[in-house]
Structures are given as C-alpha cells and as structure tokens.
Amino acid sequence: MEAVSATQAYALFATPIGHCAVAWSAHGLTGVQLPEQDEAATRARMARRFPLCHEGLAPPPVQAAMDAVLALLSGTPTEPADLGNVLLDMDSVPPFHQRVYALARRLLPGETVTYGEMAAQLGEPGAARAVGQALGANPFAPVVPCHRILAAGGGAGGFSAHGGASTKLRLLLIERARFNGPGLFD
Numbered sequence: 001m002e003a004v005s006a007t008q009a010y011a012l013f014a015t016p017i018g019h020c021a022v023a024w025s026a027h028g029l030t031g032v033q034l035p036e037q038d039e040a041a042t043r044a045r046m047a048r049r050f051p052l053c054h055e056g057l058a059p060p061p062v063q064a065a066m067d068a069v070l071a072l073l074s075g076t077p078t079e080p081a082d083l084g085n086v087l088l089d090m091d092s093v094p095p096f097h098q099r100v101y102a103l104a105r106r107l108l109p110g111e112t113v114t115y116g117e118m119a120a121q122l123g124e125p126g127a128a129r130a131v132g133q134a135l136g137a138n139p140f141a142p143v144v145p146c147h148r149i150l151a152a153g154g155g156a157g158g159f160s161a162h163g164g165a166s167t168k169l170r171l172l173l174i175e176r177a178r179f180n181g182p183g184l185f186d
Contacts, residue, residue, distance in 0.1 A: 015073040019039040021033040030139070083142070113149055115149055138160075
C-alpha cells in the first residue's frame with residue numbers, strides 16, 4: 001500500500017523505453033513507475049497509485065533522480081551508484097521488503113543474482129519465494145533494480161512491470177548484463 005497522504009506530487013519524464021514517472025514526499029521518492037503502453041497510460045497509473053496527488057514540477061533532488069533513471073535507461077549511467085544515492089521514502093514498506101530492496105540496490109548495472117542467492121545473502125536461505133514476492137511488490141523499479149534478480153538457473157523469472165519478463169530482459173539488455181561468462185544476450 002502506498003503512502004499516498006505523504007506524497008506531494010508526481011512527474012512524468014521521457015526515456016528511450018517510454019514515459020516513466022516518479023512520486024515524492026518530503027522524505028524521498030514514494031514511487032517510481034516504469035513505462036506503461038504509452039504516456040497517457042503511465043499518467044493514469046500514477047493517478048491510480050497516488051489519487052490524492054497531482055502532477056507537478058519536480059524539485060531538484062527528484063529531478064536528479066529522474067536524470068539518473070534516464071541515464072540508466074539510456075545505457076549511459078554517469079556513476080553506477082547514481083541510483084543508490086536516491087532517497088526513498090519507505091514508511092509504508094514492510095521491514096522484510098526493505099531488507100530485500102536494500103540488498104538489490106547494491107547490485108550494479110549488468111550484475112545479476114538469483115532469488116535464492118539473494119535469500120541466502122539475507123540470511124534466510126529458504127526464503128527465495130518471499131524475496132520474489134517482495135520484488136514483485138517493488139514500488140521503486142528501476143531505482144530498486146528488481147530486474148537484476150533472476151530465477152534459478154538464470155531464467156528471467158517474473159516481472160510485474162508492463163510487458164512482464166520481456167521488459168525485464170530489455171532492461172538487462174540495456175545494462176549489457178553478464179553472468180557465468182558471456183553476456184546474457186551473447
């Protein structure tokens with residue numbers, strides 16, 4: 001559930017893969033939206049997610065986050081940690097999800113792990129399904145890069161953004177993901 005009462009506004013911005021959006025509060029981003037099928041659908045999605053808010057002009061820290069997402073989705077991040085420095089307002093995010101998101105944010109562009117590996121890194125080796133559920137509820141993609149977590153054996157696994165697993169693979173392609181030798185798409 002989103003912390004809609006704390007959210008001040010949201011803004012859309014164009015990227016090479018479509019119009020993304022961010023919503024923010026005084027404490028950081030409250031939501032990030034990967035593109036829907038078109039700009040109008042992304043705007044409608046934000047209006048549903050944040051019904052008490054309006055579209056507004058992003059303040060400088062939010063604009064910096066938007067610029068970092070744009071750089072990532074353009075395949076030209078200026079600093080791998082740019083998105084790691086984006087402040088997120090996680091007041092309404094359950095504690096386990098916060099732990100999963102913090103670990104996911106340590107992955108650099110192109111780096112991947114499996115749900116099981118992430119569960120083991122969290123000290124909960126039997127929690128791969130719970131990790132997947134937390135990532136499926138991720139309100140901050142791609143700032144929390146859930147697309148970098150794969151199914152066992154290197155399969156794509158699920159992805160809750162518009163386009164599903166094909167969007168996940170597209171993001172990994174933009175990042176030139178590599179694991180176990182050649183690139184994911186070599």
